Amino acid sequence: MAGVCPASAIAGTVMTVLVTGANRGIGLEMVKQLQSRGMDVIGTARKPGEAAELKATGARxxxxxxxxxxSLAALARRLDGVKIDMxxxxxxxxxHTAASFAETDFTQLDKTFAVNTLGPMRVTQALLPHLRRGEQKTVIQISSRMGSIEGNEGGYYGYRASKTALNMMNSSLALxxxxxxxxxVVVHPGWVQTDMGGAGADITPEVxxxxLLDVFAGLGPGDNGKFYDYQGKKIPW
Ligand SMILES: NC(=O)c1ccc[n+]([C@@H]2O[C@H](COP(=O)([O-])OP(=O)(O)OC[C@H]3O[C@@H](n4cnc5c(N)ncnc54)[C@H](OP(=O)(O)O)[C@@H]3O)[C@@H](O)[C@H]2O)c1
Incomplete structure (x- = not known):
């Protein structure tokens, strides 16, 4: 990785980072650690009224x-004039949890794509003016190695495909x-102990x-369009 922005500040300007799904799991931990690295953080939640832990961080x-x-249009309006670096x-x-293709529920699959694939693209589009104002202009997609076609071990049709499609969307965006x-860039956070990953997962959200933040700190133009894991290793498409 090229390593152009190891610090929270570029030429004296504090970086502003916006994290979606920040009320629990990886997103909440992301907010905490970004703050301790000196960033200005905006954390989003579907239900801010229930996001006590996120509010307690002091993030916007x-x-x-x-x-x-x-909801997206309203967020863009409330952030009018605000720059977002990352x-x-x-x-x-x-x-999607069906055990076999025969049991696939297409309504559930639709929703998985709406959140995991179209969601990140909608957010990126809505916040493009804010990103253009930022110095760093970095977009991170939290994807998954389960979206790797080469690494496919079967099952989880909807989840895998939604992340593969996200990866392709990001590739076009990067170009x-x-x-x-x-x-x-797209990244795989590891198998993480969250509501999604379950208690038996490999690593804690802290790890x-x-x-991930170490990887982000080292990103430069040469990383545009790449797919890394939380240790900075490249993941095959
Ligand atoms: N955990 C793992 O092992 C693992 C592995 C690979 C990739 N990932 C990826 O890492 C990311 C975070 O996962 P996690 O483990 O932290 O999951 P999590 O604990 O289940 O948290 C998911 C977050 O996404 C939010 N969310 C869900 N639907 C949303 C919507 N329509 N609009 C806005 N926010 C929404 C949730 O908000 P609510 O509380 O309102 O539902 C919650 O804040 C996901 O993209 C996941 O695919 C996780």
């Missing part, structure tokens, strides 16, 4: 459902926005997020 808390066009599209659902100074 904003309402956002990534599938809701009105957008972390973290909100996601496990969604278009890279020319305008953006760095757009995952520390690794």
């Amino acid at each position: 808390v904003e309402q956002l459902d990534v599938t809701d066009a009105d 957008l972390i599209n973290n909100a996601g659902i496990g969604g 278009e926005l890279g020319e305008q100074g953006f760095t757009c 995952s997020v520390k690794g």
Whole structure:
């Protein structure tokens, strides 16, 4: 990785980072660790009234459902004039749980794509003016190694495909926005002990997020369009 922005400040300006799905799990830990690295953080939640832990961090808390066009437009309006240096599209659902293709529930699959694939793209589009104002112009998609076609071990049709599609969306985004100074990457956070990952997962949110933030701190234009895990290792598509 190229390593252009190891600190929270560029030429004396404090970086502003927006994290979606910040009320629990990886997103909440992300807010805490970004703050301790000196960033200004905006954390979004579908239900801010119930986001006590997020509010307790002292971050700016904003309402956002990534599938809701009105919610997105309202967020963009409330943030009018605010610069965002880094957008972390973290909100996601496990969604599709059918054991076999024959049992696939297409309503559930639709929802998984709406949150995991279209959600990050909608947020990125709505906040493009804010990102253009930022110095760093970085977009992070929290994807998953389960979206790797080469690494496919079967099952989880909807979840896997939603992340594969997110990866392709990011690839196209990287090609278009890279020319305008953006760095757009997809990352796998590891198998993490959250509501989604379950208690038996490999690593804690603290370990995952520390690794991810170290990776983000080293990102530069040469990383645009790449797919890394939380230790900075490349993941095959
Ligand atoms: N945990 C793992 O092992 C693992 C592995 C690979 C990738 N990931 C990815 O990492 C990201 C975070 O996962 P996690 O483990 O932290 O999951 P989590 O604990 O289940 O948290 C998911 C977060 O996403 C939010 N969310 C869900 N639907 C949303 C919507 N429509 N609009 C806005 N926010 C929404 C949730 O908000 P509510 O509280 O309102 O539901 C919650 O804040 C996801 O993208 C996931 O796919 C996780």
